[in-house]
Amino acid sequence: MRQYTDLEQHLLNDFQHGLSLSPTPYADLAEQLGVDETTVLENLNRLQEEGVISRVGPVFRPNRLGVSTLAAIAVPGDELETVAEIVSSFAEVNHNYEREHGFNLWFVVIAADRDALQAVLTEIEARTGYRVMDLPMLQDYFIDLGFKLQWT
Amino acid sequence: MSVHDPEFERRLVEATSQGLPLVSRPYAAIAKQIGSTEARVIEGIQRIMQRDDIKRFGVVVRHRKLGYRANGMVVWDIPDERVAEVGVCIGQYNFVTLCYQRPRRLPDWPYNLFSMVHGRDRDGVIDQVKSIVEQCGLQQFAHEILFSGRCFKQRGAIYAPSQQALKQDEMIING
Secondary structure, three states: OOOOOHHHHHHHHOOOOOOOOOOOHHHHHHHHHOOOHHHHHHHHHHHHHOOOEEEEEEEEOOOOOOEEEEEEEOOOHHHHHHHHHHHHOOOOEEEEEEEOOOOOEEEEEEEOOHHHHHHHHHHHHHHHOOOOEEEOOOEEOOOOOOOOOOOO | OOOOOHHHHHHHHHHHHOOOOOOOOHHHHHHHHHOOOHHHHHHHHHHHHHOOOEEEEEEEEOOHHHOOOEEEEEEEOOOHHHHHHHHHHHHOOOOEEEEEEOOOEOOOEOOOEEEEEEEOOHHHHHHHHHHHHHHHOOOOOOEEEEEEEEEEEOOOOOOOOOHHHHHHOOOOOOO
């Protein structure tokens, strides 16, 4: 990890929420930081090219614009890669991860509605031969104000 | 066009979920992309926000790239009558990025509260979990930390996908 300038640290940490809805949000942000708009845009572009910033924009609340679930499968270790590949091949699947547990394959499935979601889960079971544990979100207790970065 | 135009909103969500362009007038650029006007785009985003369908609006960072290399999904078995209170307590930490109640699946899965805890390394995550246990008073409840191993697929969720959109392009959010 490289060293970040003061300006970069402010851009990464201070604007994770509350971006302005005026026609020129980056100019507004520049004004708060006491620099010009071009400098802000150059810095944001560089951070995005480096992959430190994924994007600037809205984080949509899950399950409001489609339905999703967290799903898990307990796979014998030597079959994990094969099963993971089948699961990843579904367009509705994202964030497919190995985790250290008996349930060792965890993924998020998203679809337009609950029926479509169930169809995908059933299809994954048919194609992998393993039972899928379906863990839909019931309640969200996290108020997302961004992630406070600690510069050490 | 009516104020509540679902097709316009769907296109607006698709366009903005990939991030705003890093240009002086990003809402005007989005408008051009979806055949609308800057004012309608801004108004549309405001409307979605008022409905509380946007959690936050700003810079989305990638933790891993910033040295937060370890993350553990910490799962808790909390009595149902206390889950709201405990969920709020866990959700307040700045090293926690998700805190959801999900159903138990007995007998295989006794846990009903899921949180994502980030740290610079594995021990960092374990220390953060210890402080949650102490400060939220969770000593008597079972929990497990599921550290992440290999990542087989990572891309943002697809929201409101039309079949067309699914075929042509993937909407990338939650990088």
